[in-house]
Amino acid sequence: MTASWALPGAGHAAEADVIVIGAGAAGIAAAHQLKAAGRKAIVLEARGRVGGRAFTDSSLGPAYDAGAMFIHWAERNPWVQIARDLGVATSDESWGGGFQVFADGKPMADADRQKRRGAFGQIDRRLETVDLKQRDLSVKDLLGDLGPDLSQIASSGLLLSIGEESDRISARDYQRLWSGDDLLVPSGYGNLVARHGAGLDIRLNQPVSEIRWDGPGVSVATPSGTLRANACIVTVPVGVLKAGAIRFTPELPARTRDALGGIGMGALTKIALKVEGDRFGISPGMSFLEAGSAGRLMNVDLFPDGKDIVIAYCGGDYARELSLAGPDAARDHLTDLLSKMIGADIRKAVTGISFPAWWTDPFSRGSYSVCLPGREAAREQLAEPIGGRVFIAGEATAGGGAMTVGGATLAGRAAAAAVARIKA
Ligand SMILES: Cc1cc2nc3c(=O)[nH]c(=O)nc-3n(C[C@H](O)[C@H](O)[C@H](O)COP(=O)(O)OP(=O)(O)OC[C@H]3O[C@@H](n4cnc5c(N)ncnc54)[C@H](O)[C@@H]3O)c2cc1C
Structure with missing residues (x-):
């Protein structure tokens, strides 16, 4: 009672x-x-x-998580137990079909890839050495002495994790975020x-x-x-x-x-395309990262679990721009990028789009x-x-x-x- x-x-x-x-x-x-x-x-x-913002969308046929996908810091995440209690399986296997980096739709030159690799890790290194006790900094300022070019590359990964530009992220807040193992819910x-x-x-x-x-x-x-x-x-x-x-x-x-x-x-968003028929020689679960412009990063997961779907995601002002442009423009934009990466035949294979633009969604207004x-x-x-x-x-x-x-x-x-x- x-x-x-x-x-x-x-x-x-x-x-x-x-x-x-x-x-x-x-x-x-x-x-x-x-x-x-x-x-x-x-x-x-x-x-x-x-x-x-946890939403498994099956509007394209094959289901995908349009919002949250990973049970982060699984060691202490209550969802591990909730899934167990409900008899829902979790998995620590990612799609794992390989990874390739592109610049404007073409495989990125080795020298540029090395430069990117060198820049990554700079945020963690700075967080260990810079004293944030006295005053907070933006992540952009934290990386300031790297110079504008490298600093932008170093922070570009945040567009896909935090979904925001580095000058709008508190370094202290970023530093305290929990980390740990990630699980998937198939x-x-x-x-x-x-x-x-x-x-x-x-x-x-x-x-x-x-x-x-x-x-x-x-x-x-x-x-x-x-x-x-x-x-x-x-x-x-x-x-x-x-x-x-x-x-x-x-x-x-x-x-x-x-x-x-x-x-x-932040404005992290996914754009999912239904792609039917040909697999264009791509192994299921492969990821392509377009990183030609550090401010406009786009990760694309291709045919995860062998499904007829590619799931792209991007963040920051780039995602805001696409969200405001709407689903037709987003579909054209992603199809143009994929046709540079894979070949123009992909255009015929794209048969649908799901675009959960969280930034313009009146019930979330961001990611x-x-x-x-x-x-x-x-x-x-x-x-x-x-x-x-x-x-x-x-x-x-x-x-x-x-x-x-x-x-x-x-x-x-x-x-x-x-x-x-x-x-x-
Ligand atoms: C693209 C993307 C990827 C993500 N990836 C991950 C991930 O991998 N792992 C992870 O843990 N998290 C991830 N997240 C974040 C995660 O989805 C959110 O942190 C979490 O779902 C937020 O839960 P909440 O209950 O605080 O808010 P919400 O889930 O947003 O719930 C708030 C509810 O309020 C409702 N609402 C809004 N306005 C009104 C109103 N006026 N009256 C009544 N109801 C209203 C909304 O419709 C909504 O259902 C991701 C988010 C996005 C957008």
Whole structure:
């Protein structure tokens, strides 16, 4: 039996003890924890599906993870256990079909490849030697003495991992991110996250437009009406909060707004093409990296697991440009690149595109959170409870676990525990 808190002074009963906004990894984790503690939680989700930025897309036929794919730092990631409990297999085998580097669609010259290899590792070397205790630096400044050319090459890998330009990444925040072994979920990480949502009271197609926290509890406006509860846990991405998609009444406190100002969103995006028929002599799972221009890196995984699909990904301003240009332009751009790499016949073999442009998606507004230089404390600041009844959680508040599904899950659990502490 669920114990409901009374709303002191309220003229009507609350629909739930806690309203959780967003049914991604953080929202699902918070709702499970509240349910286990005997609290009634309702999860309101804007999309018509569960999982948020963990999404296994099968619109092309062969499924692929359009958002999160790796269970990072598996040694301490809660998803290893969740997958085990649900009987979902994980794997430490990558596609592993080989790797080739290109410059403008042609195999990169040896000398340039050597130069790239030499530049890599410079970030880690600097992080070990530069003293960041006194002041934070951007990753760009961390590499400043390498000179503009090498510095850009050294930081270009961050476009594919952090999804952001190096002058917008705090070196301290980057330094504290957890690392470890990566696992894959062959049946789809997004499918796994969605499955974990089963059994919760999740209401789809319910974009929240306003949260009032001026009364005794909270009231939350959705297209189906207003719901009341004693507290709410807000797990929408930072990009959505920054865009003002949810009105807060009264407005968020200055400290929370300041925290939001210290966190941006990267723009990592994938572009998947369905490629049927010919394999063009390419072994399944091979990866091509276009690196002719350090600011416009594009990694392409070809026919992973022998599927009729190629999955490209890119980040930073290049990804923003493609996201704004839309799926037709992205398809043409990637097909042009592939025809230089493989030959013009690939044009005929491309039969479909899936382009999850997270940067322009109104329910994410970017791939994941990135602290601006000097602002690495913003994550903790954002997680500070507001008025004892509004709790912001999600990957952005996950400290060293930020930017990941595992981190979002831990942050969701932490918010649920904080709600219980305050209201029990
Ligand atoms: C391309 C890409 C690759 C990635 N790769 C990895 C990876 O390999 N491994 C990894 O661990 N992580 C990866 N990530 C990051 C990972 O997907 C996220 O960190 C994680 O899924 C975030 O979970 P969350 O619950 O914090 O947010 P979300 O999953 O974004 O959940 C928030 C939910 O809120 C909903 N919402 C938004 N606005 C409203 C509203 N107004 N009202 C109601 N609901 C709303 C959204 O629809 C969403 O479902 C990747 C992300 C991207 C984009």
